[in-house]
Amino acid sequence: xxxxxxxxxxxxxxxxxxxxxxxxxxxxxxxxxxxxxxxxxxxxxxxxxxxxxxxxxxxxxxxxxxxxxxxxxxxxxxxxxxxxxxxxxxxxxxxxxxxxxxxxxxxxxxxxxxxxxxxxxxxxxxxxxxxxxxxxxxxxxxxxxxxxxxxxxxxxxxxxxxxxxxxxxxxxxxxxxxxxxxxxxxxxxxxxxxxxxxxxxxxxxxxxxxxxxxxxxxxxxxxxxxxxxxxxxxxxxxxxxxxxxxxxxxxxxxxxxxxxxxxxxxxxxxxxxxxxxxxxxxxxxxxxxxxxxxxxxxxxxxxxxxxxxxxxxxxxxxxxxxxxxxxxxxxxxxxxxxxxxxxxxxxxxxxxxxxxx
Ligand code: ATP
Ligand code: MG
Ligand code: FE
Numbered sequence: 001x002x003x004x005x006x007x008x009x010x011x012x013x014x015x016x017x018x019x020x021x022x023x024x025x026x027x028x029x030x031x032x033x034x035x036x037x038x039x040x041x042x043x044x045x046x047x048x049x050x051x052x053x054x055x056x057x058x059x060x061x062x063x064x065x066x067x068x069x070x071x072x073x074x075x076x077x078x079x080x081x082x083x084x085x086x087x088x089x090x091x092x093x094x095x096x097x098x099x100x101x102x103x104x105x106x107x108x109x110x111x112x113x114x115x116x117x118x119x120x121x122x123x124x125x126x127x128x129x130x131x132x133x134x135x136x137x138x139x140x141x142x143x144x145x146x147x148x149x150x151x152x153x154x155x156x157x158x159x160x161x162x163x164x165x166x167x168x169x170x171x172x173x174x175x176x177x178x179x180x181x182x183x184x185x186x187x188x189x190x191x192x193x194x195x196x197x198x199x200x201x202x203x204x205x206x207x208x209x210x211x212x213x214x215x216x217x218x219x220x221x222x223x224x225x226x227x228x229x230x231x232x233x234x235x236x237x238x239x240x241x242x243x244x245x246x247x248x249x250x251x252x253x254x255x256x257x258x259x260x261x262x263x264x265x266x267x268x269x270x271x272x273x274x275x276x277x278x279x280x281x282x283x284x285x286x287x288x289x290x291x292x293x294x295x296x297x298x299x300x301x302x303x304x305x306x307x308x309x310x311x312x313x314x315x316x317x318x319x320x321x322x323x324x325x326x327x328x329x330x331x332x333x334x335x336x337x338x339x340x341x342x343x344x345x346x347x348x349x350x351x352x353x354x355x356x357x
Contacts, residue, residue, distance in 0.1 A: 001019070001020065001021060001076040001077070001324055001327060001328070002017065002018070002019045002028075002070065002074060002075050002076050003017070003018050003019075003075065003076060003077045003078070003079050003109070003320045003321075003323050003324045003327060004016070004017055004061070004064065004065065004072075004075050004077070004078050004079065004100075004320060005017075005018065005079045005080070005111070005116075005316035005317060005318070005319035005320025005321070005323055006057070006061060006078065006079070006080040006081070006093045006096065006097045006316055006319065007080075007081045007093065007113070007116070007314055007315060007316040007318075007319045008053040008057060008081065008085075008089050008090060008092045008093030009081045009083075009084070009085025009086065009089060009090050009093075009113045009314065010044060010049065010085055010086060010089060010139070010314055011034065011035040011038055011044045011049050011052075011089075011314075012032055012033065012034050012035070012313070012314040012315065013032075013033045013035070013052065013053050013056040013057055013060050014030070014031060014032040014033065014060065014314065014315050014316035014317075014319075015030075015031050015057075015060045015061040015063070015064035015065075015316045016028075016029060016030040016031070016064055016315065016316035016317040016319070016320045017029045017064055017065065017067075017068035017070060017075075017320065018123070018317060018320040018321050018324055019068075020324070021328070022328070023122065023126070023129050025122070025123065025321055025324060026123075027123050027317050028067075028068035028069075028070070029063075029064045029065075029066075029067035029068035030064065030067075030310070030315060030316065030317045031060050031063045031064045031067065031316075032310065032314075032315050032316070033056050033060050035048070035049060035052045037052060038179070039178065039179060042173065042179045043169075043179060044086070046086045046088055046089065047088065049086055049088070049089045050086070050088035050089050050091070050092055053089055053092035053093065054092055057092055057093060057096050058096070061096070061100070064316070072100060072103070072104035072106070073104055073105075073106075075104060075106050076106060076107070076327065077101070077106055077107045077108070077109050077323060077324070077327045077332065078097050078100050078101040078104070078106060078107075078108055078109070079097075079108075079109040079110075079111045079319055079320055079322070079323020079324070079326070079327070080093045080094050080096075080097030080098075080108070080109070080110065080111060080319070080323075080337075081093055081094075081111050081112075081113045081116065081319050082094050082110040082111065082112075082333075082337055082338065082339050082340065082343075083110075083112060083113065083339060083340035083341070083342070083343035084112075084113055084114070084140070084340060084341055084342045084343055085113055085339075085341065086341070087339050087340070087341050090339035090340075091339045094110075094337060094338070094339050098335055098337060102335065107327065107332040108332060108333045108334070108335070108337060109323040109326050109327050109331065109332055109333060110326075110333040110337045111319045111322045111323045111326065112322065112343065112345050112346055113314075113319070114136055114138075114141055114143065114345050115322045115345050115346065116318035116319045116321070116322045117136050117138060117280040117281050117318060118134055118136060118145070118147070118153075118278070118280055118322070118345075119150075119318050119321040119322045119325065120280050120307045120311040120312065120315070120317065120318035120321070121278050121279065121280055121305045121306065121307045121311070122278075122321065123307075123311060123317055123318070123321055124307055124308060124311060125305045127276065127303070127305070128276065128278050128305040129150075129276075130147045130148060130149045130150055130152075131146075131147060131148050131149070131272075131274055131276070132147050132274055132275075132276035132277060132278045132305075133145070133146060133147070133265060133268045133269040133272065133274045133276070133277045133278070133302075134146075134147050134277075134278045134279075134280065135261060135264075135265045135277070135278075135279050135280070135284075135293075136279075136280045136281045137163070137164040137165060137261065137279070137280075137281045137282070137283035137284060137289075138163060138164075138165050138280075138281030138282050138283065139163060139165035139166060139169070139180070139281075139282055140163050140165070140166065141158075141159075141163050141281065142158055142159035142163045142164045142218055142220075142261075143155060143157075143158055144156045144157035144158065144216050144218075144264055144265065144268055145348075146268060146272045146274070147278070150325055151325070151329065151346065151347040152347055153345055153347050153348045153349065154348075154349050154351050155348055155349065155350045155351060155352060156216040156268050156351055156352065157215075157216025157217045157218065157264055157268070157352065158217060158218075158352065159217070159218050159219060159220060160203075160214075160217055160218070160219040161219050161220060161221040162219075162220040162221050162224065163220075164218075164220065164257060164261065164281075164283045165180070165182060165281065165282050165283045166220075167220035167221075167223065167224055167257060168180075168181055168182035168185050168257075168283065169181045169182065170224050171185060171224055171227050171250070171253050172184055172185050174224075174227060174228055174231050175188070175231070175246050175249060175250060176246075180282075182282060182283060182285065182286065183285065183286075185250045185253070185254055186254065186285075186286050186287065186288060188246060188247050188250040188251075189247065189250040189251040189253075189254045189255075189288065190247075191247045192247035192248040192249070192250050192251025192252070193247075193248050193251065194251060194252075194255060195252070195255075196248040196251070196252065197227075197230055197248055197249055197251070197252030197253075198252060198256075199223055199226045199227065199230075199252050199253060199255075199256040200222070200223070200226065200256070201256055201259050201260050201263070202218060202219045202220060202222055202223055202256075202260055203217055203218055203219055203260065203264075204259070204260055204263050204264075210267075210271060211353075212353070213352075213353040215267065215353075216264050216267060216268060216352070217264075217352065218260055218261065218264060220257060223253065223256055223257065227249060227252070227253050230245075230249055230252070231245075231249060234249070254286075254288060258286075258288060258289050258292045259292070261289065261293075262289075262292050262293055262296045262297075263296075265277060265293065265297070266296050266297060266300075269297060269300075269302050270300075274302065275301060275302050275303065276302060276303055276305065277293065277297055277302055277303070277304045277305065278305045279293065279304065279305065279306040279307070279312075280307060280312065281312060281313075282312055282313040282314070283312075284306050284307060284312040285309040285312045285313065290304065290306045293306075326346075331346075
């Protein structure tokens, strides 16, 4: 089966072609166009995102088909992200995907963006297949899942406030770094001294048990506030003092966030006796996170799989891959396919004790 994927949920216009069956799927082409305009505003401006998708989606798709050496009639389906994301941005991809599928006479598949992030790593690592524990850490989501099989997801934990990527971006802003700030924090933290700022690890306590509502959940807004106060203290001693402190603040923040994510992921892998841990989402680009995950899990017999940066951040390869899975299950859409800002992942059972996702 050969599937074209289209992704326009946020500020990347992307198209890709994948080909294969079941867990034997190869990436044939991938084009990602990142919108630059948002940098001027320190965050994604929805209206500008929609407009930029409108001008790029046609050439991006054409280029992905050309790179794969196929035409629309060689496709078995067109998969398009229809949720979650910015509705205006999603609608550009959904409308174009519908038109293309209709014109070519091939099935249309609505793909869930977070299921896409879950499938990304499998395109690069043949063993990143279920059963596994998954941690999806992106700009808008922090999801800890147990994946018994593709399409069979238990939500164990999530963030109670800021997503992991959002926390990186907000702290980057506090430290005067450009948007999106995750990779800038990572770079700055490399020269920071560990424990010079030791921030509390949110929702991690020694005596927690799975019966506790926050056993798997995370929360990062308190950590962000703690960094803010530390920035203010440094600032009070002058601009030079703050400048000298920035790497240490970045390091303290990143270490606290990583240790929290690693502890929660470890708990999930142990509880379900999983031997594989799959990371996904833009924050999975973070080398310190991946290294810490390996240090904690590999001595206990679990293998940690992380995608390379182009498949960790938003891309259409993961959408084509998730779409291929849904196509094989016969889950195609018709021209009434709609876009949604939020939508639970298909096949997801919410097992969080708080009962809200
Ligand atoms: P969602 O998938 O929840 O809709 P999104 O699509 O905007 O959100 P992604 O593209 O998956 O998110 O990831 C973007 C996020 O990843 C940003 O918050 C960015 O700061 C973060 N990020 C990218 N590289 C790194 C890094 N090296 N370290 C930490 N965070 C990073
Ligand atoms: Mg983006
Ligand atoms: Fe994403």
